[in-house]
Amino acid sequence: MNREALLTGVVALAFGLSSYQLQGEADGFVFVQLGIAAVSLVYGLIVSLRSARKATRQIRLGSVYRVALMGLLAVSVAIGAERIAASSNVRFDLTFEGEYNIAPATTEALGRLDQPVAFTLYFDPGDPRIRRTRLLLETIAVGRDIPIGTRSIEESPDAEDRFAIGSSNTVVIQHGDDWRRVDRPTEGALFEAMAELAKHRDSILYIATGTGEGDINDGTDAGYSGLAVAFQSDGFDVRVLPSAVMGEIPEDADVVVVLGPQRKMRNGALDALTRYVNRGGSLLAFIEPGVESGLEALLADFGLRSPDALIIDPVSDPVDGDIGGVSPIVFNYATHPVTEGLKTNRNTVFRRARSFDLRKSKPEDRLKALVYTSPYAWRHFGALPIGEREPPQMPDDIQGNYHHLVVSARYPRGDHEGRIVAFGDRDFASNRYLRALYNLDLVMNAAHWAVARTDRITLRPKSAGLIQFPVPIVNSMKAFYGVGLLIPEILVILGGITWLRSRQA
Structure with missing residues (x-):
């Protein structure tokens, strides 16, 4: 039993220290592992010493010296390697998410x-x-x-x-x-x-307000103050554009952002946006299912048609207690500067969204779907029943398909080129969801592409309090680095005990 106890102690010690190193803190799992290691090692040593007394005559002194020398050598090598690594600039990031790889x-x-x-x-x-x-x-x-x-x-x-x-x-x-x-x-x-310290503003960005658009001064989960801060951090000079009295887009506007108006926009404002894009301006448009603000018709005139239907993607789990499937968690991206760096393991989440169909209004227009659902998604027309807790079932007369949730377009007009990036959800950029998964990267990169500043397209650092779905990734990894190590630890111990007993046999 002494060797089994020693093995259990060494494995528990290794897993406890590894969990502490990976998490950067000692939680209950670490303390339990260290406790098991202490008890097992002490018990194993006591049993070994008792056995050693009975077999003292059979132990060769040279064997003891060799074992001690090998142990001393192993400790010396480990200490030397640690000191060399500490004094050099060579670093290895073994954390699951590359936590110490700087963005x-x-x-x-x-x-x-x-x-x-x-x-x-x-x-x-x-x-x-x-x-x-x-x-x-x-x-x-x-x-x-x-x-x-x-x-x-x-x-x-x-x-x-x-x-x-x-x-x-x-x-x-x-x-x-x-x-x-x-x-x-x-x-x-x-x-x-x-x-903020850099204080470098390369482009002027106007955010429309006045007809129920997202509020950039609202710091609650439903507000968009975080989006304004993110634009400023990425070098945009953020200004407000009252859409209720908009007659013409200012000449100094590099890009205009319209955050999902909840009321009908004035025809004068919509005409101003149309003229702005046609003269080479850039537009970031966010629209919502169940709302017809006039922005949807403007996008359709530019070839970005969006039927007023809710996207149901059955492979997506419930988000924030909502019905499963109505808030797509997306991992399919086209190759484009806006989606640079986004892969199938870098998801974005949409909080109830509508999709786009692409149809050129002029032959020279270039339209591109950027982000799309799984191939099992479908459009649900009409409101969901109040109080319904089960996702809608796909009608028998339709089939699932990929649906485009974010699209881009380029419009050559003489010596100018207008650009649009359209999102089928405005909650996507709210304080609640902007920093969820890779939403922020998608929005910021869309803004940089819109103003032809592709050298600024990148992936941004993630905060420790990242909202992740369906289970927060930070919590998931803490669980994995903690109790999630329990099963492999047990397997290692059982495998080691089996090996030891097979040798004895």
Whole structure:
């Protein structure tokens, strides 16, 4: 039993330490594993010592020396490898999501800072988050001459007052005489702080308002304040365009965003948008099922027809307690700059959407479907029954098919080229869903493509509080790195015990 106990202890210790390393924190699973390891190892050693006393005469001293020497050598090699790795800039990210692979957008934001940059991490002694945050800062700074300081809050009263530091694990980014405080230093938060420090606005973006469009001043889940901040972080000068009195789109507009009007837009506003696209302007249009605002007719005139029907995709699980299938979780993307970097393992989620049919209005127009459902999706015309908890069944007279949820178009008109990217859902970009999965990347890349700034198309860093569906990926991976390791651990232990007993036999 001593060898079985020792094996169990070593495996439990390895899995406990691995779980701690992967999660960056010690949860209940880690403590249980360390407890099992301690009990098993102590028990195994006691049994081994008792057995050793009985067989002392049979043990050769040379064998003991060889075992001790091999153990010492193994420990020395492990310590040496750890020291070499710690002193070098070579890093290996073995986390499932590549947590310590810095997003290209973060590197670009750092590169746009034209004055000396310094990171300072303020902490309270004993805060377990410091190790992970410092590693993140070091990874961002790799290859650059950026000082990274760590200072105790208690020993830095002047800095605490100057930067209004309210809690441990706060990072201050200094850029010349300017600075930004990041209270929750995820890569996404650091990226946004550096983008603000860059203060570089390449394009002017107008957001229409006044006929029930999404509110960029609303910070609730249903609002769109996060979208405005994201546009600013990506270098857009965001301005408001009242659609209720819109007579002409300003000449300095590089792109206009219309966030799903809930009321009928004025004919004058729709005509202004049409003239704007025809003279080479760019439009990002978000429409909603069950709403006819006039924007849908405008898109149809440009060849982007959207029947007023709700898309049902039966392969999608319920989202936020809604009926299964009515909120497509999408993983099919066409090859296009807007979808660059998006693959089948990088999903986007739509909160009840309508789809598009493409039909050119002029031969030279170039229309492209960018994001589409599974081949089992279908259109449901009419409202869903109130209180219904089961997804609608596909009628017998239709078949499932791919449906386009996001489309793009280019319209050559003389010396100019207008561009449109249309989304069949406006909730897709709300505060609740913008940072879910890869929604943010799709919207931002669409904006950059619309203004022909494809060099800024990239994948952005994800925040720690990412909303993921159907199960949050952060929670999923914590479960996998924790109790999810239990089954493979048991299999390793059982396999090892079986091997040991087969050798004894």
